[in-house]
Amino acid sequence: xxxxxxxxxxxxxxxxxxxxxxxxxxxxxxxxxxxxxxxxxxxxxxxxxxxxxxxxxxxxxxxxxxxxxxxxxxxxxxxxxxxxxxxxxxxxxxxxxxxxxxxxxxxxxxxxxxxxxx
Amino acid sequence: xxxxxxxxxxxxxxxxxxxxxxxxxxxxxxxxxxxxxxxxxxxxxxxxxxxxxxxxxxxxxxxxxxxxxxxxxxxxxxxxxxxxxxxxxxxxxxxxxxxxxxxxxxxxxx
Numbered sequence: 324x325x326x327x328x329x330x331x332x333x334x335x336x337x338x339x340x341x342x343x344x345x346x347x348x349x350x351x352x353x354x355x356x357x358x359x360x361x362x363x364x365x366x367x368x369x370x371x372x373x374x375x376x377x378x379x380x381x382x383x384x385x386x387x388x389x390x391x392x393x394x395x396x397x398x399x400x401x402x403x404x405x406x407x408x409x410x411x412x413x414x415x416x417x418x419x420x421x422x423x424x425x426x427x428x429x430x431x432x433x434x435x436x437x438x439x440x441x
Numbered sequence: 442x443x444x445x446x447x448x449x450x451x452x453x454x455x456x457x458x459x460x461x462x463x464x465x466x467x468x469x470x471x472x473x474x475x476x477x478x479x480x481x482x483x484x485x486x487x488x489x490x491x492x493x494x495x496x497x498x499x500x501x502x503x504x505x506x507x508x509x510x511x512x513x514x515x516x517x518x519x520x521x522x523x524x525x526x527x528x529x530x531x532x533x534x535x536x537x538x539x540x541x542x543x544x545x546x547x548x549x550x551x
Contacts, residue, residue, distance in 0.1 A: 369444075370540040428479075
């Protein structure tokens with residue numbers, strides 16, 4: 324069974340750094356793209372970017388390019404989303420998702436709630 | 442890269458059919474047969490309902506169907522049931538090798 328298990332909720336202050344994780348199991352981690360999706364409180368889904376763990380090929384939405392870094396450690400089947408300096412506007416739930424059929428996201432993590440507040 | 446355009450809300454009575462539209466451009470929906478639809482219940486992760494415009498993953502009811510014409514994709518739900526009440530999002534591959542979601546549509550079953 325394909326599973327994506329994300330790290331737990333975080334509460335941070337503006338300016339702090341953060342790295343959240345998404346561990347894949349039940350499939351070959353290196354052969355499927357994993358994407359990250361933001362959902363701000365009460366708002367819709369926003370595609371942030373994705374990574375192909377096999378060769379670390381990474382793509383970013385123009386809206387998130389330079390704002391976050393996506394990475395993966397294939398030795399432990401884990402993808403990451405990180406910020407170097409959080410802002411209050413980064414408060415949101417973040418989902419990781421694995422591609423399905425190469426053109427959609429058929430498997431999702433449970434989400435990680437990030438709260439940034441002074 | 443602008444979000445795809447969806448109606449903010451749609452509604453229907455049990456047993457009826459509804460259609461949710463998703464409008465993009467020739468650089469996303471119109472250029473590729475890579476449109477997906479997701480259902481999201483409050484507090485839950487999204488669930489894939491339709492992929493590649495009109496394919497259903499195993500386990501998804503055949504009451505859900507997808508189509509595309511030009512730059513607009515559509516999700517149709519027939520035989521509405523109370524459990525279908527949720528938010529629905531479309532998503533497309535784009536010409537700059539990224540993805541883009543629609544703004545989401547709240548479906549209310551009356």
